[in-house]
Amino acid sequence: MRQIRRNLNEEWVKDLRTIVEQRAQLLRNEIKVRTKALAKAPEGWLRVRKYGKGYQYFHITESKDTCGTYIKSNNQKLAVALSQKAYDKKFVAEAQKELGILDEYLRRTESTAIEKIYDDMHPGKRLLINPVFEDRDTFVRNWEGVVYPPGYFAEGDAEHYTAKNERVRSKTEVNIANMLNLYGIPYRYEFPLVMDSIEFRPDFLCLNVRTRKEYVWEHFGMMELEDYARKNVDKISRYMLNGYIPGENFIMTFETTKKPLNSEVIKAMIENYLI
Numbered sequence: 097m098r099q100i101r102r103n104l105n106e107e108w109v110k111d112l113r114t115i116v117e118q119r120a121q122l123l124r125n126e127i128k129v130r131t132k133a134l135a136k137a138p139e140g141w142l143r144v145r146k147y148g149k150g151y152q153y154f155h156i157t158e159s160k161d162t163c164g165t166y167i168k169s170n171n172q173k174l175a176v177a178l179s180q181k182a183y184d185k186k187f188v189a190e191a192q193k194e195l196g197i198l199d200e201y202l203r204r205t206e207s208t209a210i211e212k213i214y215d216d217m218h219p220g221k222r223l224l225i226n227p228v229f230e231d232r233d234t235f236v237r238n239w240e241g242v243v244y245p246p247g248y249f250a251e252g253d254a255e256h257y258t259a260k261n262e263r264v265r266s267k268t269e270v271n272i273a274n275m276l277n278l279y280g281i282p283y284r285y286e287f288p289l290v291m292d293s294i295e296f297r298p299d300f301l302c303l304n305v306r307t308r309k310e311y312v313w314e315h316f317g318m319m320e321l322e323d324y325a326r327k328n329v330d331k332i333s334r335y336m337l338n339g340y341i342p343g344e345n346f347i348m349t350f351e352t353t354k355k356p357l358n359s360e361v362i363k364a365m366i367e368n369y370l371i
Contacts, residue, residue, distance in 0.1 A: 104261040120198040123191045130184040142178035240282050247286035247297050268357050275362045281370045291338040309326050313347040
């Protein structure tokens with residue numbers, strides 16, 4: 097029961113941080129976009145007056161001017177721009193306030209005192225304790241310490257080795273593994289996953305240390321071959337039906353003989369999903 101509670105608490109904290117991070121990133125993006133728009137917005141502001149069943153719009157450019165210049169119907173773009181300017185100005189001000197609060201929360205929960213209690217205790221006591229939260233280093237250490245049988249290599253298979261001296265199946269997998277290692281991303285090569293009673297060996301099972309979320313990374317390397325492509329379309333469908341959704345927890349990269357995978361694409365995948 098305590099183990100279940102710990103897992104639920106970790107998931108709750110992880111999900112809350114993810115929500116906050118997504119909200120903060122949205123605000124950063126919108127602040128940037130709308131600040132640029134404000135720099136290009138027309139001078140002045142808009143006065144609105146009810147007129148019959150509709151409204152009349154007036155352009156004010158000086159504070160002493162309480163009436164403004166009437167905006168004719170053929171110049172409604174000006175009224176739209178001034179209205180949007182008023183909204184964007186208020187949005188940026190409020191978004192900056194909220195972003196400050198969100199960033200403070202993320203900073204304070206990056207490595208909380210509660211999560212460090214377990215790691216700071218005597219090693220002999222840690223053996224006897226079932227903590228509510230594992231600190232980040234302990235979580236990563238346990239994740240990387242999982243033991244599993246390696247994938248099978250037939251005699252005569254090409255030999256490719258990563259910087260960590262792991263044997264992989266292609267030069268591109270060497271590049272992916274080395275880039276993950278360069279960025280400090282924990283991964284398991286060909287970690288067995290069972291889906292629909294069938295064992296699959298995804299190229300990489302990666303861990304986003306910040307969110308503690310796992311991602312399957314499959315690289316499809318011979319997409320110009322029709323049989324290979326058809327087989328892997330079925331494989332991708334099976335992944336999706338078992339909860340591995342591209343862009344959510346499933347990373348896919350592709351190449352052909354004439355179009356090898358670019359290292360910049362590998363970096364983009366890592367920076368977008370795993371950091």
